[in-house]
Amino acid sequence: MKEYAYFPGCSLEKMAVSYHQSTLETTKKLGIKLKELEDWNCCGATTYFYIDELLAYTLCARNLAIAEKTGLDVVAPCSACYKNMFFTAAHLKTDADLAEHVNFALEEDNLQYNGGVNVKHLIEVFAHDLTPEEIKSKVTHPLEGVRVAPYYGCQIVRPQKGKEDVEQPQFFEGILEAIGATPVNYPLKMRCCGGSLIISSRTAALTMVRNLLKSAVDSQAQVIATACPMCQVNLEVYQQQVNLEFGTDFNFPVMYFTQLIGLAFGIPPKKLGIGKEFVAVLPSLVPAGKK
Amino acid sequence: MEKKEKIGVYVCHCGTNIAGVVNVGEVSTWAAENLKDQGVVIARDYKFMCSSLGQELIQKDIKELGLTRVVVAACSPHLHEATFRNACKGADLNPYLCELVSIREQSSWVHTDKVAATEKAKALISGGVSRVVHHEALEPLHVPIHPATLVVGGGIAGIQAAIEIADAGFQVYLVEREPSIGGHMAQFDKTFTTLDCSACILTPKMVQAGNHPNITLLTYSEVEKVDGYVGNFVVSIRKRARSVNEKDCTGCGICWEKCPKKVVDNVYEVGMGTRKAVYVPFPQAVPKYPVIDRENCTYYIKGTCKACEKFCPTNAINFAQEDEILNIEVGNVILATGYDAFDAHRITQYGYGRLANVFTSLEFERLSNAAGPTGGNIVMRDGKTTPKVVGIVHCVGSRDKNYNEYCSAICCMQSLKFAHLVHERTGAEVYNFYIDIRTPAKGYEEFYHRLLEEGTHFVRGKVAEISDAVRLPGEEGKLIIQVEDTLTGNQLRVPVDMAILSAGLEPRADAKEVAKKFGISCSADGWLIERHPKLDPVSTVTEGIYIAGCVQGPKDIPASVVQGAAAAARILGKIQQKEVLLEPVRASVNQDQCSGCRICNNVCPFNAILFHEDTMVSEVNPALCQGCGTCVAACPAGAISGTGFSNLQILSQIDGLLMLNIPRKEAVV
Numbered sequence: 001m002k003e004y005a006y007f008p009g010c011s012l013e014k015m016a017v018s019y020h021q022s023t024l025e026t027t028k029k030l031g032i033k034l035k036e037l038e039d040w041n042c043c044g045a046t047t048y049f050y051i052d053e054l055l056a057y058t059l060c061a062r063n064l065a066i067a068e069k070t071g072l073d074v075v076a077p078c079s080a081c082y083k084n085m086f087f088t089a090a091h092l093k094t095d096a097d098l099a100e101h102v103n104f105a106l107e108e109d110n111l112q113y114n115g116g117v118n119v120k121h122l123i124e125v126f127a128h129d130l131t132p133e134e135i136k137s138k139v140t141h142p143l144e145g146v147r148v149a150p151y152y153g154c155q156i157v158r159p160q161k162g163k164e165d166v167e168q169p170q171f172f173e174g175i176l177e178a179i180g181a182t183p184v185n186y187p188l189k190m191r192c193c194g195g196s197l198i199i200s201s202r203t204a205a206l207t208m209v210r211n212l213l214k215s216a217v218d219s220q221a222q223v224i225a226t227a228c229p230m231c232q233v234n235l236e237v238y239q240q241q242v243n244l245e246f247g248t249d250f251n252f253p254v255m256y257f258t259q260l261i262g263l264a265f266g267i268p269p270k271k272l273g274i275g276k277e278f279v280a281v282l283p284s285l286v287p288a289g290k291k
Numbered sequence: 292m293e294k295k296e297k298i299g300v301y302v303c304h305c306g307t308n309i310a311g312v313v314n315v316g317e318v319s320t321w322a323a324e325n326l327k328d329q330g331v332v333i334a335r336d337y338k339f340m341c342s343s344l345g346q347e348l349i350q351k352d353i354k355e356l357g358l359t360r361v362v363v364a365a366c367s368p369h370l371h372e373a374t375f376r377n378a379c380k381g382a383d384l385n386p387y388l389c390e391l392v393s394i395r396e397q398s399s400w401v402h403t404d405k406v407a408a409t410e411k412a413k414a415l416i417s418g419g420v421s422r423v424v425h426h427e428a429l430e431p432l433h434v435p436i437h438p439a440t441l442v443v444g445g446g447i448a449g450i451q452a453a454i455e456i457a458d459a460g461f462q463v464y465l466v467e468r469e470p471s472i473g474g475h476m477a478q479f480d481k482t483f484t485t486l487d488c489s490a491c492i493l494t495p496k497m498v499q500a501g502n503h504p505n506i507t508l509l510t511y512s513e514v515e516k517v518d519g520y521v522g523n524f525v526v527s528i529r530k531r532a533r534s535v536n537e538k539d540c541t542g543c544g545i546c547w548e549k550c551p552k553k554v555v556d557n558v559y560e561v562g563m564g565t566r567k568a569v570y571v572p573f574p575q576a577v578p579k580y581p582v583i584d585r586e587n588c589t590y591y592i593k594g595t596c597k598a599c600e601k602f603c604p605t606n607a608i609n610f611a612q613e614d615e616i617l618n619i620e621v622g623n624v625i626l627a628t629g630y631d632a633f634d635a636h637r638i639t640q641y642g643y644g645r646l647a648n649v650f651t652s653l654e655f656e657r658l659s660n661a662a663g664p665t666g667g668n669i670v671m672r673d674g675k676t677t678p679k680v681v682g683i684v685h686c687v688g689s690r691d692k693n694y695n696e697y698c699s700a701i702c703c704m705q706s707l708k709f710a711h712l713v714h715e716r717t718g719a720e721v722y723n724f725y726i727d728i729r730t731p732a733k734g735y736e737e738f739y740h741r742l743l744e745e746g747t748h749f750v751r752g753k754v755a756e757i758s759d760a761v762r763l764p765g766e767e768g769k770l771i772i773q774v775e776d777t778l779t780g781n782q783l784r785v786p787v788d789m790a791i792l793s794a795g796l797e798p799r800a801d802a803k804e805v806a807k808k809f810g811i812s813c814s815a816d817g818w819l820i821e822r823h824p825k826l827d828p829v830s831t832v833t834e835g836i837y838i839a840g841c842v843q844g845p846k847d848i849p850a851s852v853v854q855g856a857a858a859a860a861r862i863l864g865k866i867q868q869k870e871v872l873l874e875p876v877r878a879s880v881n882q883d884q885c886s887g888c889r890i891c892n893n894v895c896p897f898n899a900i901l902f903h904e905d906t907m908v909s910e911v912n913p914a915l916c917q918g919c920g921t922c923v924a925a926c927p928a929g930a931i932s933g934t935g936f937s938n939l940q941i942l943s944q945i946d947g948l949l950m951l952n953i954p955r956k957e958a959v960v
Contacts, residue, residue: 167756168639214762
């Protein structure tokens with residue numbers, strides 16, 4: 001049985017609780033054990049690294065140190081958490097001076113990080129650690145005919161972590177195919193959702209969301225699948241603002257990829273957090289009365 | 292042994308190259324005084340030892356003082372070892388009794404502290420003197436040269452080389468992997484800058500090579516194994532079964548007319564067109580005989596059909612034909628195996644293979660070729676629509692640290708040629724997206740100016756992405772090329788109908804194996820390495836193996852022809868000499884000490900070490916050995932020693948370097 005240390009991150013406690021629920025449900029079905037880190041803290045999110053780098057590294061390193069005690073790879077479902085933890089782990093490995101400073105601070109908490117943790121995004125577990133056959137074997141309600149736009153966003157693959165394709169990766173498509181859905185050719189799948197730009201530059205951020213939604217419509221997708229709470233919020237919650245700003249009439253469902261997998265696995269929609277969206281999920285995916 | 296050697300030490304100023312840093316006068320005086328016990332009878336310094344006056348100085352001393360050893364402290368042996376050995380020979384001293392000490396590359400050029408550099412020069416000379424004492428008089432090996440030559444690769448470079456040698460009256464075996472010679476040049480439509488029809492200038496040469504009485508054409512064949520050494524290579528060639536008897540076939544073409552099986556041609560037509568299962572790659576193929584592609588032929592798959600056999604008027608089809616192994620003897624080899632075009636799929640953001648109207652340069656060559664799949668009509672992937680706007684992306688896979696860092700040399704000119712052809716034949720608006728325009732050959736810059744005048748757009752910037760994601764009005768149904776115009780600093784979105792990726796050149800996928808097979812080496816990026824990048828660009832470190840054309844690095848047709856002819860000229864010179872003299876600096880195995888571990892067999896870069904299964908010992912083939920010394924260092928039993936670099940010589944040299952040979956007077960504090 002596969003076992004991982006699980007770092008849900010702050011978003012999954014509130015805004016993205018449906019991502020949390022669907023993650024736990026689908027992994028359970030696949031026999032994957034997610035062991036939530038004890039007493040984890042915020043990853044520093046988008047801003048902290050620009051305010052105080054050393055403290056931001058220490059914040060992430062604390063989670064890594066807790067994860068190291070479990071001896072497991074740590075999995076983060078949020079792209080920002082993943083990116084922060086991945087690069088903290090990478091820098092601590094190569095920068096002995098930084099590691100010394102960070103460990104000095106961690107000592108206060110009786111913690112120490114020795115550089116032994118692999119950080120993974122949740123989608124990597126589905127794409128790389130599981131074979132398509134393993135996913136297929138649990139599918140009871142294949143999403144046949146459902147055209148899905150696989151939206152990677154930026155932080156899963158960027159900055160480049162190894163030699164992987166950062167321009168046109170295909171692993172998300174592979175997962176969607178495994179659950180019987182049809183991944184569309186979504187040309188903007190790697191474009192940024194705007195992140196927290198909405199706070200500082202509303203029009204620029206809404207333009208970015210508009211482009212992403214338009215491209216999904218042009219690709220004849222029925223639903224956008226995301227793997228990040230930030231992307232999900234930007235694409236879904238701000239649709240009304242986009243419509244007001246640009247006179248468009250988007251009403252486009254955006255779902256976590258784990259919710260789609262869960263539906264294909266026959267997990268009741270309620271258990272996947274479906275029903276909390278701003279834009280209603282496709283009726284074909286959740287027929288009336290099916291809860 | 293106590294025959295005292297008489298050693299002369301000659302310290303060169305090399306103008307100011309050495310004398311500017313090393314106090315050469317002091318060094319020579321020091322050598323005369325302090326190395327007297329080692330046998331030094333004379334030490335001189337001179338402005339240019341390599342000049343004829345300098346050499347005469349040495350020769351005079353050899354004759355008048357009866358010198359038995361000579362040490363020249365000057366530049367690297369790579370440069371002038373041969374010069375001074377010849378000088379010694381001229382004065383009847385065996386040339387191998389001369390030792391060159393590098394006080395330029397190893398002292399004056401790499402140090403600025405004059406005192407320390409002078410002391411280092413003394414130590415180096417002391418080492419050289421200690422070593423030269425143990426030199427032996429050696430004679431070069433005389434090896435006869437087999438007059439035949441093997442040319443591997445039937446592209447333009449190989450064809451040129453083969454014809455040059457054959458015209459001079461010597462036998463050539465021209466081996467080509469594909470069913471026809473011609474190489475990439477046969478796929479092209481026009482050649483820059485003259486816009487000559489590529490086939491029109493190539494096919495006469497192909498025919499000449501095919502009909503030449505001195506050229507044995509071995510197409511659909513590959514070299515399997517190479518043994519032997521310069522002058523005497525034995526090469527095994529696998530002549531793959533064509534399934535057609537060449538002596539009966541007339542090349543009439545009825546077989547491929549009647550063959551019911553169409554196959555996408557991924558080689559000659561780069562997937563743009565089809566051929567039959569029995570085929571010649573193109574109408575002007577040389578030789579004219581077709582081959583049956585057994586992977587796709589219905590008979591080999593299902594056991595029935597035989598349409599070709601039924602209709603062949605001369606009964607030339609032979610389904611039972613088997614591969615033949617030919618063993619040939621040749622004196623020299625030219626490798627002209629060419630290049631692979633960069634696989635544009637690798638740059639995923641350019642959309643090749645995903646976006647229909649993104650073409651590669653080779654695809655465009657076929658598209659614009661009158662004998663190609665569209666009869667020369669430049670149309671989009673649907674086979675009928677003429678593009679109105681065409682974008683040409685330069686440097687695809689070149690000058691990019693993610694793929695190849697080098698410049699592929701031909702892409703600028705190839706792109707300009709494409710721009711001209713598109714403009715001329717379709718009237719379309721053409722954009723060139725370039726990093727820099729590089730047109731460094733005769734007539735090339737003029738061609739660039741001609742394109743500028745034709746109204747082609749040039750945008751200086753590396754294309755970020757080619758996409759079909761429509762954002763702005765006017766982009767519907769187009770490919771959008773996103774690029775920063777670095778001359779104006781603006782981000783551009785250029786909507787085009789067709790994008791052409793000017794793909795760079797890459798070493799053949801199997802270049803490393805080929806290099807190993809022939810005992811030569813590849814550079815880090817995979818091109819075969821020449822002996823000297825400037826002064827010896829067509830020979831290699833292995834005697835008798837020459838390289839020509841793109842196998843050595845990216846180059847255009849004229850440069851490939853030049854190298855083919857140059858390699859041929861080098862070989863003709865060797866053949867005329869009838870024998871080669873080989874350096875006697877060789878390794879040899881002491882058979883009593885050899886434990887038969889075979890470690891040396893694998894470390895030898897020249898495949899010069901044989902293992903005798905019967906006696907369980909290894910032996911160095913002196914004609915193949917290049918005296919590199921790798922095996923000497925690798926032998927765990929110390930059973931291998933090298934003439935010219937025996938343990939005694941090396942250890943004495945080290946003693947000399949450390950001044951252990953000079954009795955210490957007192958410690959200077």
